[in-house]
Amino acid sequence: MAETKTPEPQQSQSTEAGCPPRRSVEVIYERSLPGHRGYRLPRGAAARWEAAIDALPETLRRKRPPELPEVTEPEVVRHFIGISLLNHHVDRSLYPLGSCTMKYNPKINEELARLPGFALLHPQAPETSLQGILALLWRFERELACVVGMAAVSLHPAAGAQGEMLGMKLFRAYHRHRGHAKRKVLVPDSAHGTNPASVVLSGFEPVQIASGADGRMDLGAIRAAIDDDTAGIMVTNPNTLGLFEKEIAAVAEAIHAVDGLVYMDGANLNALVGLAQPGAMGVDIVHLNLHKTFSTPHGGGGPGSGPVAVTAELEPFLPVPIVERTEAGYRLEHGRPLSVGPLHPWCGNAGVVVRAFAYLHSLGAEGLAAVSRAAIVNANYLMKQVADSFPVAKREWCMHEFISSASWTKKHKVRVMDVAKRLLDFGFHAPTVSFPLIVPDALMIEPTETETRPTLDRFAAALREIAREVRESPERVQQAPHSTCVGRLNEAAAARRLRVRWQAAKERDDAGGA
Amino acid sequence: MSNIGHTPQEERAMLAAIGADSFETLLDQVPSALRQQKPCDLPPAQSEFELRRTLSGLAAENYDPLRSLSFLGAGFYDHIIPAAIDQIVLRSEFYTAYTPYQAEVAQGTLTTIFEFQSLICALSGMEIANASMYDGASAAAEAMLLAGSATRSERVLLAESIHPRTRGVIETYLDGSALEVLTLPERKGQVDLAALEQALTEKPAAVLLQQPNFFGLLEPLDRVAELQQRLSAETHLVVSADPLSLALLAPPADFGAQTVIGDVQPLGIPPQFGGPSAGYFATRASHARRLPGRLVAEATDAEGRRGFVLTLQTREQHIRREKATSNICTNSALMALRATIFLSLLGPTGLQEMAALCAARGQQAAERLCGIRGVARRHAGPFWREFVLTLPREAEDAVERAYEAGGVLAGVPLSRFWPERRRELLVAVTEKRTPEEIETLAETLEKVLA
């Protein structure tokens, strides 16, 4: 299966320290050699294998083995270590990806989540043998409810977007229960893309509401949009511009006046923990991202956990099963006649919850308030350092993140993405780019509480240097990055060719590929 | 506060540097009526050392998985997890990165996703697979939505023999959509072909089967495919396939499946009380623009060197918003990486041996257990790793006693899913179970059933 590759010339041009020489990125299949293997199974019963396979119906059996690579363990390890070196990550340096809260992931959480008494638990073991994990989930639900000032929590959603979807299912269940068939959900134009997508997935119609000049919800526009068909609103607070929605209580009142519900996207809760509670804002449902606020690792794209907290009125609608505490111990209750039904194969991403539980308990109430405080101080400090090179969208203090704009670089034929790429050369990850959509050429910057002042200063200095380059040598920025392990890749050509799986050389030729 | 970037003194200096008198100044936009008045009631902060004690204590209140003998399945399986997996996924480079938005500094993640997609295609026989879904159940729901958007039909047909939880999740997802969920009854534990024949005349958007099904039995996919192709070619045959079983079983593509989905938990992912795992989603290239979730493609740089990028992003919520194919954003990349490393280590031979060993042990266990008085297999059909027994007494009671008698986790009572199935027990036997352990299970059941 392995193709013989012509060795590629090693570039003498210096690349970033720690980078392998620039060449095509390796795929595990290229290490494959016939007959190699990386794992040995327990011996025994070999004689029965053939008989066991023969017992399966002939018509359903595989005719030839699947095309998997054949690689020894050391070669597998070298491959993955080799490609891992091409990644930026939080443990290397600042990762100011706005809206994603890329804070440090405490090491102890990884150790604890790997205790066999958590990691290896089967969900269908007898409940009497699961009292530790059920207690942990039961307690964590109540602790999170306390943090956000709500009545009840479901830990089932596997990520923020699934929490949003659960929120919309709760809208549906609530209105159905009240005998209403409301169809519309208001969504501000600054909302994250998952919000309108979750609205549609749940059979509602999103009504986009333009933000006011200050970047916040426009109470007048919302009032004007509300009618009897309004099932509710999705509000992000602080919003995606890093601003607190001052009118949230008034918005909630207006929505409640037509028996609508208020959903809060709590992905930005890192600004609020210990400082302000959605429960006091008139919010009926809020989701939290444990992989943001509660320090669980992002895993290169997941897994996450997106618990949903609700008012007492909505509690009967939460997904099943529900952990209950009884005289005889903890148990799972499946019979909830009003429940929206199940959302997850079992009770949510318990392995992620264990990490978040450890984090919350490492903080306590005071530590929690210190987190949002430091996140806000860091964001405002950085905003002031950055503002002279990349103007800040809104001239006021921010919460945990802020938006700079790179619009001015366009007259130098430099795009916001070029600025982002140039930051990579300085050893930083780029901010979130071109989001929120209501700020042209947005750079969304979220430092989190775990960064030090010297790090923030270095990042601001890099942006200042890039701003100077844009004016004096724009090509340096247009062609960035220069020192990453891999250069810019042609995304348009990739989408046209759409090569999305490994194909051995022969198969490619047959398919007429290059 | 060991994870916070500055001391109170540094904070004062930072505030002074930006012209803020105090932290309160920064909060001027938060109406005082909305400020939290008193801290919520949480236990006091614990040091790392104390945390270890607290959580080890909680873990010890669960059964000890290293000392008990598990025959539990029903969607989560006790398979071997090679040591190299944890060592690799504990690389900060992998677990502390996020979605590879900046390809130049994310080739590690992008490459592993491309590999995952490739391996899933190799197992399922399909042409295109995404970067992962949350789990097998949400993948199944998304497959129903894809079928709904690709066909003009407004009903989907779910076999009664799929995991009841998968059915539940699909129903939750589809509530509010245009799609109606219908049930295809089982007969002797397998899909009822006569009922299927009837249902296909209505030309549903999709027929969903699980292979092996919830009862552990192999569905006659060849017969199903024949009926579907003859009676309703436009219907999407969707197969939820255990990826490990595909080492022995023909890829669902061979039966004309339009979409193949499933959960990769058997591939090196610990059960973790039900999650996180990862779902896989594989389909035909013609559905590329309907695919939910992230997709990675091969690309080249200016000098022709290969790398990888996120592609067809206009399907996704961050670009398409309300017109996106799905609302998924964060997926389960690190669990998909576990599966990728697992498949790389096992290779074609190792995977086949593992799956064959499951079959051998399963058959051995079924024979032995059916020798117990009053115990018999519930269904006669062919199975791979898992099967249903009928017991002479209530299964819930039997498993409780078996656990108490010596840490034997004898199986999953079906009454947990269908209350009327009081005496049925679902038993899973993986490659980890030795003949001696199977004997222990048999002797334990003999005792508790006597």
Ligand SMILES: Cc1ncc(COP(=O)(O)O)c(C=O)c1O
């Ligand atoms: C504001 C906002 N809302 C919702 C989400 C969706 O969360 P997830 O990616 O966990 O599904 C995100 C993050 O991606 C976000 O930043």
